[in-house]
Amino acid sequence: MILEELKIAIIGLGYVGLPLAVEFGKLRTTLGFDINKKRIKELKNKIDVTLETSSIELEKATNLSYTFDSKDLKDSNCYIITVPTPIDSNKKPNLQPLIDASVMVANLIDKGNIVIYESTVYPGATEEECVPILEKFSGLKYNKDFFCGYSPERINPGDKEHRLSSIRKITSGSTPEISDLIDDLYNQIIHVGTHRAESIRIAEAAKVIENTQRDINIALINELAMLFNKMGIDTKSVLDAAGSKWNFLHFTPGLVGGHCIGVDPYYLTHKAESIGYNPEIILAGRRINDNMAIYVASQLVKLMLKRSIKVDSANILVMGYTFKENCPDIRNTKILDMVHELSDFGAEVQVYDPWIDKSDVFKKYGIKSIQKLKENSYDAVIVAVAHDNFIEMGVSEIRKLCNKKGVLFDLKSIFPIEDSDIRL
Numbered sequence: 288m289i290l291e292e293l294k295i296a297i298i299g300l301g302y303v304g305l306p307l308a309v310e311f312g313k314l315r316t317t318l319g320f321d322i323n324k325k326r327i328k329e330l331k332n333k334i335d336v337t338l339e340t341s342s343i344e345l346e347k348a349t350n351l352s353y354t355f356d357s358k359d360l361k362d363s364n365c366y367i368i369t370v371p372t373p374i375d376s377n378k379k380p381n382l383q384p385l386i387d388a389s390v391m392v393a394n395l396i397d398k399g400n401i402v403i404y405e406s407t408v409y410p411g412a413t414e415e416e417c418v419p420i421l422e423k424f425s426g427l428k429y430n431k432d433f434f435c436g437y438s439p440e441r442i443n444p445g446d447k448e449h450r451l452s453s454i455r456k457i458t459s460g461s462t463p464e465i466s467d468l469i470d471d472l473y474n475q476i477i478h479v480g481t482h483r484a485e486s487i488r489i490a491e492a493a494k495v496i497e498n499t500q501r502d503i504n505i506a507l508i509n510e511l512a513m514l515f516n517k518m519g520i521d522t523k524s525v526l527d528a529a530g531s532k533w534n535f536l537h538f539t540p541g542l543v544g545g546h547c548i549g550v551d552p553y554y555l556t557h558k559a560e561s562i563g564y565n566p567e568i569i570l571a572g573r574r575i576n577d578n579m580a581i582y583v584a585s586q587l588v589k590l591m592l593k594r595s596i597k598v599d600s601a602n603i604l605v606m607g608y609t610f611k612e613n614c615p616d617i618r619n620t621k622i623l624d625m626v627h628e629l630s631d632f633g634a635e636v637q638v639y640d641p642w643i644d645k646s647d648v649f650k651k652y653g654i655k656s657i658q659k660l661k662e663n664s665y666d667a668v669i670v671a672v673a674h675d676n677f678i679e680m681g682v683s684e685i686r687k688l689c690n691k692k693g694v695l696f697d698l699k700s701i702f703p704i705e706d707s708d709i710r711l
Contacts, residue, residue: 288364288399290471296320296363298388300330300353302337302546302616303405303440304369306451309340310476312351319353320360327355336644338615339444357391365401365472366392369440371546372406373619378553378573380409382416389417393424396433403436403469407551409558410492413437414461429461436460436469437487439494444545445614456481459490498551499569504538505548506572509579512540512711516586522711523700540711541699542583542621542671543576544610549619580624583711587667587696588632590709596666596692599633604665604688607672608640608648608656612699615642622671623652637665641676662687666694673699682706 293315297308300321308319321327329335330353333342345351360366370384385406392402402421404413418429427433438458443449456477460466470483484490512522522540529535543549552569559566591598610620622638629636638648638656645656668688670677677685682702686695697707704710 293365294363295365296360298368299370302444303442306339309348312348317351324355327353360395367403369405374550374553380554380557389420393421396425398432400433405440409554410488413487434461434465437490444616452478455479457490459484459487495551495555498547502548502552503572506575508538509540509575542579544619544621546618580621584625584628601634601666603634603636603667605638606670608638608643612673663690669696671698673701
C-alpha cells in the first residue's frame, strides 16, 4: 500500500480524535466516527463543545465527514483509534474502550489494512492486548494480512499555543515498511516533524513516561508546599527565588487531575507489578498527588476553626471545577475530591465555573453548580482553578463574596500573597 491509497477513519472524536480528524480532513478524505450520536450531530453543525477546534477550523476540513454507524467505516483501510484509556475505582487500567474499539475495527478490516493506536497504554499493550483481538475477530494474521502502528497523542487540552500540528509526534509501525508509511502519513499534518521510534513498545513506553515524569515533579513540589507550610514559608516565594536559576524546573503545587497526568502513571505501575517489579518513586508521587485534595480541605478547615468560623453548615464557594484552567475538561478533576472532603466536614459547598456544562457535571458527578455569584454570602471562598475569568475578576471582587469573617483561599497563588488569607 502507498500513502496516496490510505483512506483514513478516526475512531473516537474527543479531545484527541477530533483535532486529528480536522487536520487530516484538510488534506484528504477522512471519516470521523464516534458512538455519541449527540456529538456527531454537533460536529455536523460545526460545533465542538470541547473547544479544541473552532467552527472556522471545522469548516476548513472540507474532506472530513462524520458518522456514528460503524458500517460506514467499511471502505476505509487505515483506522486510527483515539478512544479514552481511563483507570477503574481500584486505580487499575480500564482497557474496555480500547477493547471495544478493537473488536469493532476487527470486524471491518480486510487484507492489507492498517490499525494505528493513539490511546495511552502501558508498554506492550498494543501487541499483547489489541492485536490478538484484531486477529480473533477478523480471522486475519498480524503482519501478514494486516499491520499495526502506535503514535501516541500529545494533545494538551485548552492549550492554544501547542496544537497538534506544532507538537513533534512519535510514530512507529509493526514492520519497517509500515513504520515508514505511518511516519510519512503523520508528516503530512505535523509541521514540526516526527520522531520515528524503533518499535511499538518503545513508542508506548515513551508516551507513558512523559506524564509520569511530570507527575513526580509536581508531587515533589506538593510535598515541599506541605513542608514549607509547616515552616511558615510561602511556597510561591520560594519557587520564584529558586526559579531565578536557569536550570531550575518550573513546576507549581496543586491538584493533579485530568485524563493524563493523574492516570498514565498507573498504567506504567500496573505493567511493572505484572512483571514482578515494585515501582517505588512513581507510586510515592501518586500517593502524594492523590491526597492533595484532602490536604487542601484540611488546611482550609484549620484556618476557619482558628478564626472561630463554624465549619459544620458553613457556606463554602469553590471557584473552578475543571481539571485545569481555561478549558471545559472535567475528566478526573480533583476538585470533586475536595468538594466531597469539605462536605464530609458538614459544610455546604457550592461550585461556580463558567467553563463547564452544568448539566453534564451534575449528570456525571452529582455536583450542582451555581450560575450567579452572591456577595457577602460565604464563610470561605476557594479559588481552585486559575481561569482567566477569575484573574480578570480580581481579588477585591472575589473578596466581596465572603461574609464579614469569611476567608479566601488562593489555591493557585494567582493573586499577591498579601491579598489572600491562605494559599498552597
